[in-house]
Amino acid sequence: MKDYKEYFWQNILPHVQKPTRYLGNEVNAVVKDHKECSMKMVLAFPDMYEIGMSHLGLKILYHIINQNEQWLAERVFMPDTDLEDRLRQESFPLCSLETVTPLSSFDLVGFTLQYELSYATILHMLELGGIPKLAAARTDADPLVAGGGPGAFNPEPLADFFDFFVIGDAEEALPQVLLALEEKILSRQDKLKRISEIQGVYVPAFYQAEYGEDGSYSGTHPAVDNLPGQVQRAVISDLNAAPYPTDFIVPYGGIVHDRLVLELFRGCTRGCRFCQAGIIYRPVRERTPSKLRELAGEMVRSTGYDELALSSLSSGDYSAIEQLVTELGQELAQEGVSLSLPSLRLDSFSGELAEQVQRVRKSGLTFAPEAGTQRLRDVINKNISEEDLLNAVTDAFQSGWTGVKLYFMIGLPTETDEDLLGIADLAQKVVQAYRQAGKKGKPRVTVSASVFVPKAHTPFQWEGQISRQEMLRRQDLLRNALRGKGVQFQWHGAETSLVEAALARGGRDLVPVIDRAAELGSKLDGWDEHFSFARWESAFADNGLDLATYAAKSYALEEPLPWDHIDSGVTKKFLKRELERALAGEVTKDCRENCLGCGMTLLMDSEESKGACNHAFMD
Ligand code: SF4
Structure with a gap:
């Protein structure tokens, strides 16, 4: 050795x-x-x-x-x-x-x-x-x-x-x-x-x-x-008692997120229908504020980092977020450590919270409306309104922020051109909100658009992805609509999302495809300089498959799915019901108040993971 x-x-x-x-x-x-x-x-x-x-x-x-x-x-x-x-x-x-x-x-x-x-x-x-x-x-x-x-x-x-x-x-x-x-x-x-x-x-x-x-x-x-x-997923029932690293390794060179990360809670109750994390990390399990403060103190002492990010799928949903940010912010500020909140939902962003975070650190602010119209936001169950967005950005601008990045997805089920034009409208209203907040000059508003990739274990798992040609057409439409509105446009690759879509819902027939892609030289495909769409297309073709057809494949509701033998805890019945509601434009409420019977309670009550889902929230 x-x-x-x-x-x-x-x-x-x-x-x-x-x-x-x-x-x-x-x-x-x-x-x-x-x-x-x-x-x-x-x-x-x-x-x-x-x-x-x-x-x-x-x-x-x-x-x-x-x-x-x-x-x-x-x-x-x-x-x-x-x-x-x-x-x-x-x-x-x-x-x-x-x-x-x-x-x-x-x-x-x-x-x-x-x-x-x-x-x-x-x-x-x-x-x-x-x-x-x-x-x-x-x-x-x-x-x-x-x-x-x-x-x-x-x-x-x-x-x-x-x-x-x-x-x-x-x-x-x-x-x-x-x-x-x-x-x-x-x-x-x-x-x-x-x-x-x-x-x-x-x-x-x-x-x-x-x-x-x-x-x-x-x-x-x-x-x-x-x-x-069916193989049941492992579930940790008491996150507060679970070990958490306070001695983060401190790298020599810059890494993508070079800071401390404190996980507030696991799971999410919002029920966005495209989101796999929202299903596979259910139910919500929170750490207590005292535990989090204890962990934060140890983390700072053992690493010397000067930034700590509070992280979760939607950090603003933490039951005691304002109390935690106030107390922890004060404690950390004394040690010269800044606090950041990278994953805030629009509707949980308040002026007070903005002030608190800004007091210690004013990093870039990002929000994810995901879709440009209320109709499509209802389809995907992103329960936020245009008013929520404009209130949040106005609060942020009044608190001194000068830039905001807005994340959207293109190609969501039922999307029309009107929904895409709605993105441009929203972005323009955000620019106007800056002036209405009494600010001079121009805000930095960026629209970032990725392509929807249907994922296993979500209500949209049965839906195929739109074609490459259609992705490019919709991208052009949006780019043109944003022109002259004082908004920057960032676009994420159509080709990488096609490969993602094929692999995300593939079966065992893709084993030789991945093998062949690696043989042809595919690796580090998340990096533009390494990714080659042609290699992946060839790997599919060499195995008698067509990548585009695979990514676009829609499954019938009664058809067996390649991941049916993996039990996420959420039942297929619940996912089907959510798909039906999506297509009918019906929203489903956050399940914190009322359990919607997604199935998690069955898994949490199993011999190995005792404890009912609703009891997992903090008192
Ligand atoms: S069992 Fe009920 S409360 Fe728990 S995650 Fe599912 S819907 Fe929400």
Whole structure:
């Protein structure tokens, strides 16, 4: 092990740009002796250091595993091209950052599946790390390869590459997995059998995708005895008691979100119909203000950071947000630490809150109306009005903000040109609100438009994506409508969203497609300079599939879906009802006040996750 480290530092590291990405000895990095540990896991993020190090889930798992003296967790990210080339030239394996240990020497390699565009990168990391890419080709000497995160809720396109997936809250399931795997004498197969009994663990080799005589997909079912037809997601019932990292690793170089992040609560009750996170992280579970203040104090002391972001799917919905921001803001200000609130919904943004946040930090303000007309906002259940938006931006402008960024989606179900023109109208009204707030000069108003990607486990999971041609037409329409309105326009790629849409709702038939895409050179697809649409189109075509058709595929309501055997806790019946309401333009209220019977209570009342959903809110 020592030899790898010496060789890497002396012969490889001096030849790469940005070596700080690969040093692994940052403040708070945990280095343990491999010989002293019974379980060795490497947490792998299939993107570069700057992206992976900004991911909260990775920090949480790193902390939880390393808390146990008998276990160790290290990190690995996809190297940039210069290091990758060098590794290949020197036949040197991809190694963990902390101890420069090859991935193949760990017991467990756990990939974060945060976005579909990272899937091909996983295969490169396995290959560079000396691990067979197909689970079936691995022997008892190879590590188990696991995946977790939102992508695990439709694991089928990756099924053959992974030994198992952790569905849901890994804080809950992963320690149980490590405990079960400690017994080294077990064969690979026996290990998988043992962990498949843990709530939230899905072993794809134990399930089989089945097809009817006409070749149509008929469902994925257990292929071995005593396994459930549906794998229930792992749910942590008491977030307040769950371990949370206060000793964030402090990187040398700039990463995307270089600051402390404090998770206020998990879950969201708003019910936006396009939003997968709003379903798969249910129910809302809050940390108490006293716990949050305690954590914040420890985080600042152990890292020296000067910014702390309060993070959640919709931070303004935290039951005690104003109290927390006031108290925490004052405490942190004394230490020269600023507080930011990156995810505020329009209707929870108040002048008072704006003042509080601004007092300590005046960073960019972003709001997400998502759609340009009330009709379409009702379809997607984004329960905010034009008045909410204008009140929020007026409050913000009066409190001294001079810029605002507005996020929208193009291609939402039922969208018409009128909805797109509505975006331009709204943006213009925001510009006018600046003057009406008595401000001189021009505000910085940016409209950012991405393309709607239908996701598994949402009410829109049955809907196909609009075609590439239609995306470009709608983009042009919006760009022209915004011209001369004093608004900046940012557009996110049509082609990347097509690949995302195909992978997000794909089945096991996409395994060879991802394999082929990686073979053709696809990797780091989230980066413009690396992404090639042509490669993905070829990978589909080489397997007799058409990427555009796959992305545009709509499912019939009664048709089996490739992810039906994964139980998010929210029932299909609820999702269908929400789709019907969407198409009828009916809104569904926030379920904080009245439970809407989405199904979560059933999962939360299961033996492993006691506690009813509504009781999970803070008193
Ligand atoms: S069970 Fe009821 S309260 Fe809980 S998330 Fe579902 S709808 Fe909301």
